[in-house]
Amino acid sequence: MGIPYSYSIRNLWTRRLTTVLTASGMALVVFVFSATLMLAEGLEKTLVDTGSYDNAIVIRKSANSEVQSGVERLQASIIGSQPEVAFGENGQPLLAKELVVLINIPKRGTNKPANVVIRGISASSLLLRPQVKLMEGRMPRPGSAEVVAGKSIAQRFQGGGMGETVRFGMRDWIVVGVFDAGNTGFSSEIWGDVDQLMQAFRRPVYSSVIFKLRDSSSFEEFKTRIESDPRLTLETKRETRYYQDQSEMMAKFLRILGITLTVVFSLGAVIGAMITMYAAVAQRMTEIGTLRALGFLKGSILAAFVLESLFLGLLGGSAGLFFASFMQFITISTMNWQTFAELAFSFTLTVDIAFKSLAFSVLMGFVGGFLPALRAAKMNIVEALRAG
Amino acid sequence: MFILKFLIRNALRHKLRTSLTVIGIAIAIVAFGLLRTLVGVWYSGAEHSSASRLVTRNAISLIFPLPLSYKDRIRQIQGVKAVSYGNWFGGIYIDEKNFFANYAVEPKSYLDLYPEIVLPADQKAAFIRDRKGCIVGRKLADRYGWKVGDMITLRGSIFPGQWEFVLQGIYHGAEKSTEERVMFFHWNYLNETLKKTAPRRADQVGFYMIGITTPDLTAEVALTVDRMFRNSLAETLTETERAFQLGFIAMTEAIVIAIQIVSYVVIVIIMIVAANTMAMTARERITEYATMKTLGFGARHIAGIVFGESVFIAMIGGTLGALLTFPGARWIETELSQYFPSFSVAPATVYLELLAACLIGVVAAVFPTWRGATIRIAEGLRRIG
Numbered sequence: 001m002g003i004p005y006s007y008s009i010r011n012l013w014t015r016r017l018t019t020v021l022t023a024s025g026m027a028l029v030v031f032v033f034s035a036t037l038m039l040a041e042g043l044e045k046t047l048v049d050t051g052s053y054d055n056a057i058v059i060r061k062s063a064n065s066e067v068q069s070g071v072e073r074l075q076a077s078i079i080g081s082q083p084e085v086a087f088g089e090n091g092q093p094l095l096a097k098e099l100v101v102l103i104n105i106p107k108r109g110t111n112k113p114a115n116v117v118i119r120g121i122s123a124s125s126l127l128l129r130p131q132v133k134l135m136e137g138r139m140p141r142p143g144s145a146e147v148v149a150g151k152s153i154a155q156r157f158q159g160g161g162m163g164e165t166v167r168f169g170m171r172d173w174i175v176v177g178v179f180d181a182g183n184t185g186f187s188s189e190i191w192g193d194v195d196q197l198m199q200a201f202r203r204p205v206y207s208s209v210i211f212k213l214r215d216s217s218s219f220e221e222f223k224t225r226i227e228s229d230p231r232l233t234l235e236t237k238r239e240t241r242y243y244q245d246q247s248e249m250m251a252k253f254l255r256i257l258g259i260t261l262t263v264v265f266s267l268g269a270v271i272g273a274m275i276t277m278y279a280a281v282a283q284r285m286t287e288i289g290t291l292r293a294l295g296f297l298k299g300s301i302l303a304a305f306v307l308e309s310l311f312l313g314l315l316g317g318s319a320g321l322f323f324a325s326f327m328q329f330i331t332i333s334t335m336n337w338q339t340f341a342e343l344a345f346s347f348t349l350t351v352d353i354a355f356k357s358l359a360f361s362v363l364m365g366f367v368g369g370f371l372p373a374l375r376a377a378k379m380n381i382v383e384a385l386r387a388g
Numbered sequence: 389m390f391i392l393k394f395l396i397r398n399a400l401r402h403k404l405r406t407s408l409t410v411i412g413i414a415i416a417i418v419a420f421g422l423l424r425t426l427v428g429v430w431y432s433g434a435e436h437s438s439a440s441r442l443v444t445r446n447a448i449s450l451i452f453p454l455p456l457s458y459k460d461r462i463r464q465i466q467g468v469k470a471v472s473y474g475n476w477f478g479g480i481y482i483d484e485k486n487f488f489a490n491y492a493v494e495p496k497s498y499l500d501l502y503p504e505i506v507l508p509a510d511q512k513a514a515f516i517r518d519r520k521g522c523i524v525g526r527k528l529a530d531r532y533g534w535k536v537g538d539m540i541t542l543r544g545s546i547f548p549g550q551w552e553f554v555l556q557g558i559y560h561g562a563e564k565s566t567e568e569r570v571m572f573f574h575w576n577y578l579n580e581t582l583k584k585t586a587p588r589r590a591d592q593v594g595f596y597m598i599g600i601t602t603p604d605l606t607a608e609v610a611l612t613v614d615r616m617f618r619n620s621l622a623e624t625l626t627e628t629e630r631a632f633q634l635g636f637i638a639m640t641e642a643i644v645i646a647i648q649i650v651s652y653v654v655i656v657i658i659m660i661v662a663a664n665t666m667a668m669t670a671r672e673r674i675t676e677y678a679t680m681k682t683l684g685f686g687a688r689h690i691a692g693i694v695f696g697e698s699v700f701i702a703m704i705g706g707t708l709g710a711l712l713t714f715p716g717a718r719w720i721e722t723e724l725s726q727y728f729p730s731f732s733v734a735p736a737t738v739y740l741e742l743l744a745a746c747l748i749g750v751v752a753a754v755f756p757t758w759r760g761a762t763i764r765i766a767e768g769l770r771r772i773g
Binding site: 021062340 | 405416419449451452480484544548588619621623635639641654657658660661665668672
């Protein structure tokens, strides 16, 4: 017969201070563990959501990003005449020739400049990105010095808000609208008429051509044809793939940092749990002796103490996860090294992360509690009873 | 002396528990020290860059070029000693994973402006003579096993094509902080090729480096340069090299701040572990404290004993951690040399580590000390039961 579960739980309750201290050490570790996972997840989600699987993006060969790329007008027209391009309701091709450049504008409050993406858009740009919705105002009229700003630009950059003006390319641009692109990279962009922007920046080439595929499965065929066409020095990717490649370095950095920190921190927490459990065993020598004398087996004692430690870990894990879930309200903005552009993303909690965090905390409890429990189980009955 | 002996004896009573705590503290202190060093490395490039060199770039942003014709106009300005120029080339060596910085620069003026790039005289002459020549830092050459005379091919991400270079020299930094993972080659090579392939993009430079006669003139020269080109097609932004670098770092500030916060979190975690240890110790010894009080020791004595033991354990862990930081940093420096130019522990970091350890000891002792000092004799003795 095993020792009742309530024995383990009530033991934790009896030594509240120690339990709380040990559990909060573990809670902090789980907090860091889940926060880093949430951050990497948030970054990935932002960049995956930014792209759409059915869209293809065409950039210059071996340009890693739109900013580095250049697509001549002639080349863009050739892409526009490919049979894979889908058509919209009014018969217009769902294809946008866009210009992407970086400009330096200061942040609100700190006045520190950061690189912001300016995207010159065509008529179809909005249709290609159903995740972008106008929150207030209107879209810029073609041929005018008007722009719309993404939500996180409007909030965090000087001159980005509705009705304000930003100055770049020797002109003042009025912000006539603010758009919400949800959790995507577009929220950190400013959009304006492509022809106006090309003039302002004296850059007579497009950066990229984006279009919706008429048939999603025809992408490979399109890719082979485009990349072997001698007139074109271009390459194409699915939009989802393109944005994933953009964040590769950053995501890897966050992952390595997260794993390293978690490993180091969990060593500390496991030691904490071990100290607590050894003390628990030492204090209860007589008790353990009595239990053994009553006929409980070594295995039961081992199970009871391991269980106690597991509960301790679970308690810490739940607390850590609880506090980590509040991190979802925080948005991080930093420069993506691969594009040099500002990118905002938030901590994202998924069921998978919650599960991993709790599993991790239980594991910490197990590792910390096993050796002390073994000591308790191996105790000699007579000596244990005498120890009190 | 007696108190000290008492402390040490007390600390060693539970050898297992004490050693676990010491190990825990040591790990935390190592982590703390390495994280602080990481933050330091982040800023080291900026800290060691010169405040008397100016960088002029396009005011819109880094990706826009400036016309080559600005060079002579900048040189005319009072206080300007030398002008060099170049482009961020963004070439890729075989695969994107092999990232390193590569610049197209005007070799002679650039090397004159950067005395910290140390190159043997014959290699320097060979580099300047050969238009397809390039030089790389020692660490970069070690990483790919390049020797002088090797051919290096880069795939251009900003300037399309395959670009071939002949390695003419391997430089090393005059200071430890000098970046040794950079490649420089002739701006003319880039420009002459562009004239043939993309004439629209030729005769344009990414940045100008300006050497100043006396450091007091930097602000003035920077203003004069920017004023000269105001309202032109390519307005400029001129700042000291340090400000330029700090601007870059500021953009990744969120990550630096996160690392800083995390470095404190690790201290808090271990503080909780140590506090737990001390609380358990004090609880077990309540009877002893009561006995000591009966013998005539004051509350202050008891407090000192508990407090001293806690600080003693923490300091042992702290010292151990501080000593282990050095091999840890060296390991990172050799294993991850492609990410960090140097990973050396600053003296200030070691002091911070010891301070943190001391703090852990103090905070961990607060509650048990108070319990021990305020315990009433009868109550303490009664616990024997």
